Amino acid sequence: MEDDEELKLMQQRLQEMEAEAKKLREMQQQVELEMQNTVGATDEAKEDIDSRSIYVGNVDYSSTPEEIQAHFQACGTINRVTILCDKWSGQPKGFAYVEFSEPQLVQNAVVLNESMFKGRLIKVIPKRTNVFGYNRGRGIRGRGGRGARPFRGRGRGRGRGFVAYQPY
Numbered sequence: 001m002e003d004d005e006e007l008k009l010m011q012q013r014l015q016e017m018e019a020e021a022k023k024l025r026e027m028q029q030q031v032e033l034e035m036q037n038t039v040g041a042t043d044e045a046k047e048d049i050d051s052r053s054i055y056v057g058n059v060d061y062s063s064t065p066e067e068i069q070a071h072f073q074a075c076g077t078i079n080r081v082t083i084l085c086d087k088w089s090g091q092p093k094g095f096a097y098v099e100f101s102e103p104q105l106v107q108n109a110v111v112l113n114e115s116m117f118k119g120r121l122i123k124v125i126p127k128r129t130n131v132f133g134y135n136r137g138r139g140i141r142g143r144g145g146r147g148a149r150p151f152r153g154r155g156r157g158r159g160r161g162f163v164a165y166q167p168y
Contacts, residue, residue, distance in 0.1 A: 050129045052079075053099045054109045057123035059083070061092045071117050072098055076105035097127060 056068065065081035072078060080099040085092050100106060106126050113124040 047129055049099060050127050051103045052101070052106065053097050053127040054106055055123075055125050055127050056096045056098060057094070057125075058120050059092070059094055059096050059122060060118040060120055061094060063092070063096070063118060065096075067118070068096055068098065071115075072109055072112065075100070075108040075112070077101040 054072075059068070063083065065083060068081045068083070069078050077100065078098060079101055081096060082099075083092050083096045098109065100109070110124055110126065112122070114121050115124075116122075
């Protein structure tokens, strides 16, 4: 009798797990469809945000987003201030991005280029949109991919081994 009860419990648990797996598959399909529909829209949204944003360089490491917002408040309505930090140490990198509500406000902010902020001259320029593959060079001195070294004459690896100079 105990075996029958255990078997029923196991079958019931198996049915529950199958139903849960089916729900998860349906949710995954729904997420994939949403991602496919928003891929093109996210690129346009990024370009729109970039057109309303500025890059602020040489920012003091102790600066807070509120202080940067107060510095640029006279330019217009600010949506967001982002201070980038090192992902390993958590320390600020020394630059920030400020997103405004209107693209015209960027020109007002560029006027503050080389202004003093916490004892430092800050650099203010419009944010550029990153283009994939734009900054991909040809490696060291144009000789191909990563770490390529120019040929340095004979030596090891040419089938001769190491031959020392021996005067006769």
